[in-house]
Amino acid sequence: MSTLLAAAGPLEPAARSYLSPTGQEVVFLLVGVLVLGAAVVSVTTRRLVHAALWLVVALGGLAVEFLLLTAEFVAWVQVLVYLGSVIVLVLFGLMLTRAPIGRSPDADSGNRPAALAVGLASAATLVTLVVDAFRSSWIDLSGAAGTTRVTGEYLFSHWVLPFEALSVLLLAALIGAIVLSRTQGGRARPRAGKLRTAPTKPKER
Amino acid sequence: MNLLDTLLRCVGTLVAFLVLPLVVGQAEHKVMAHMQGRLGPMYAGGFHGWAQLVADGVKFVQKENIVPAGADRKVFQLAPAVALLPYLLVLLVIPVGPDGMVGQVVDAGIFFVLAVMGVGVLGALMAGWASANKFSLLGALRTAAQLMSYELPMLLAAASVAMAAGTVSLPGIVDAFHWWWVPWQLIGAFVFFTAGLAELQRPPFDMPVADSEIIFGAYTEYTGLRFALFLLSEYAGIVVLCGLTSVLFLGGWHGPLEDDLGWLWTLVKTFALAFVVLWLRVTYPRLREDQLMRFAWTVLIPLALAQLALTGIIKVAIS
Numbered sequence: 001m002s003t004l005l006a007a008a009g010p011l012e013p014a015a016r017s018y019l020s021p022t023g024q025e026v027v028f029l030l031v032g033v034l035v036l037g038a039a040v041v042s043v044t045t046r047r048l049v050h051a052a053l054w055l056v057v058a059l060g061g062l063a064v065e066f067l068l069l070t071a072e073f074v075a076w077v078q079v080l081v082y083l084g085s086v087i088v089l090v091l092f093g094l095m096l097t098r099a100p101i102g103r104s105p106d107a108d109s110g111n112r113p114a115a116l117a118v119g120l121a122s123a124a125t126l127v128t129l130v131v132d133a134f135r136s137s138w139i140d141l142s143g144a145a146g147t148t149r150v151t152g153e154y155l156f157s158h159w160v161l162p163f164e165a166l167s168v169l170l171l172a173a174l175i176g177a178i179v180l181s182r183t184q185g186g187r188a189r190p191r192a193g194k195l196r197t198a199p200t201k202p203k204e205r
Numbered sequence: 206m207n208l209l210d211t212l213l214r215c216v217g218t219l220v221a222f223l224v225l226p227l228v229v230g231q232a233e234h235k236v237m238a239h240m241q242g243r244l245g246p247m248y249a250g251g252f253h254g255w256a257q258l259v260a261d262g263v264k265f266v267q268k269e270n271i272v273p274a275g276a277d278r279k280v281f282q283l284a285p286a287v288a289l290l291p292y293l294l295v296l297l298v299i300p301v302g303p304d305g306m307v308g309q310v311v312d313a314g315i316f317f318v319l320a321v322m323g324v325g326v327l328g329a330l331m332a333g334w335a336s337a338n339k340f341s342l343l344g345a346l347r348t349a350a351q352l353m354s355y356e357l358p359m360l361l362a363a364a365s366v367a368m369a370a371g372t373v374s375l376p377g378i379v380d381a382f383h384w385w386w387v388p389w390q391l392i393g394a395f396v397f398f399t400a401g402l403a404e405l406q407r408p409p410f411d412m413p414v415a416d417s418e419i420i421f422g423a424y425t426e427y428t429g430l431r432f433a434l435f436l437l438s439e440y441a442g443i444v445v446l447c448g449l450t451s452v453l454f455l456g457g458w459h460g461p462l463e464d465d466l467g468w469l470w471t472l473v474k475t476f477a478l479a480f481v482v483l484w485l486r487v488t489y490p491r492l493r494e495d496q497l498m499r500f501a502w503t504v505l506i507p508l509a510l511a512q513l514a515l516t517g518i519i520k521v522a523i524s
Contacts, residue, residue: 047277049277049334072311072312076317077316080323084319084324084356085356088330091327091334091349092330092353096346099334101335148313148316
């Protein structure tokens with residue numbers, strides 16, 4: 001198997017058959033089905049918090065897919081950013097506003113057909129793009145294809161400019177968020193924990 | 206052979222996961238008691254109450270397992286596992302001694318550890334929401350807010366060590382360690398340890414579980430074995446945090462006779478830090494929620510950024 005892979009080399013088209021998948025490929029497909037299922041449940045369930053928790057399964061499954069493609073660094077960053085922060089933020093927001101146990105029928109906005117159409121269209125575009133771009137090419141994953149060192153070298157030698165542009169964009173978004181969330185007028189607000197004397201209540205003396 | 210090796214490592218990690226938190230828990234009983242002028246448990250097991258936690262465990266197993274009527278059953282029952290498993294996974298990658306004395310070498314170890322530890326908080330969120338209890342929901346909200354604020358300084362402090370060592374693999378970092386890293390990374394160590402305490406919700410950062418005001422927060426409705434699992438995850442978290450701090454900032458297995466006794470050094474450093482965790486619990490009162498947030502954003506994050514700058518400057522100067 002490995003001699004065949006070595007002889008084929010990376011990105012050699014039609015060197016492999018789809019009929020004899022390796023164990024890794026089978027697991028990859030199974031996890032992919034799981035991710036798809038969790039994602040579908042996540043958007044169709046009528047329980048808000050359950051939707052967020054199914055999203056955890058879907059995003060965690062994606063991290064496993066990255067791992068199977070030997071992109072270890074990307075997988076951990078996926079767990080760190082999406083599972084550890086984005087989902088926690090979503091749950092935090094849900095619990096702060098409205099998260100009843102059980103069904104929440106008022107949460108359905110009636111946009112299901114439109115959302116389905118947009119989702120299907122974007123999925124079709126992406127699938128077409130990826131299939132057209134890679135066709136039947138194979139990428140050799142044996143060896144250190146996706147280790148942190150390789151990822152870092154790619155990122156900081158070939159992709160420095162987009163990386164820096166992205167960081168400036170994120171910084172701008174951060175500053176914008178702070179500016180938007182600051183209170184207008186700058187009047188002094190009471191700090192938590194300090195007792196305020198009520199001016200309307202006369203002192204009994 | 207290879208399979209046997211993997212199996213042995215997994216069993217070793219599991220044993221450590223089941224034993225070390227109990228040792229820390231027992232130490233907490235005794236250390237707290239002596240610091241408060243008491244004796245602590247003295248009867249269970251005979252010698253200074255060594256079997257107290259075993260007896261507690263038996264008691265928890267015997268208790269009835271209650272799920273509140275209004276609760277979301279599945280999420281409620283799943284939450285303890287989500288809280289506990291991440292620490293088991295993290296323990297797998299913490300290097301104990303030189304020459305591969307580690308459950309599993311992970312290439313991007315620091316990222317793995319921080320990522321997986323962040324997932325553990327989902328357990329507290331799930332528990333707090335699914336309990337259908339206002340106090341639990343408040344506890345979960347506080348947990349989430351605290352995690353959001355304290356994950357950033359923790360990441361920055363860990364990034365500083367990774368920068369100093371030039372690698373993100375945990376055994377690689379210990380390999381690259383020199384004694385003068387301790388003063389160099391002192392601020393980072395302080396930030397990492399403090400933020401870790403906050404992430405574990407240990408006193409003085411135990412606002413989310415404050416038992417005297419919101420009745421143990423997210424865990425109010427839990428009884429029996431599930432409650433014991435949450436407690437176990439707290440103690441496992443102490444072991445993991447202290448192990449990580451000693452590996453990242455105190456040189457892990459480095460010390461006299463490190464070739465033979467490296468694992469002992471890691472354990473000694475870990476338990477010395479665990480003692481500090483218990484000491485802090487006895488010493489400091491609980492921080493208020495706004496003080497807690499202000500401490501994270503106005504003290505820890507600037508300190509972590511300063512440490513990052515210092516690391517960069519010295520790294521460039523010596524290379």
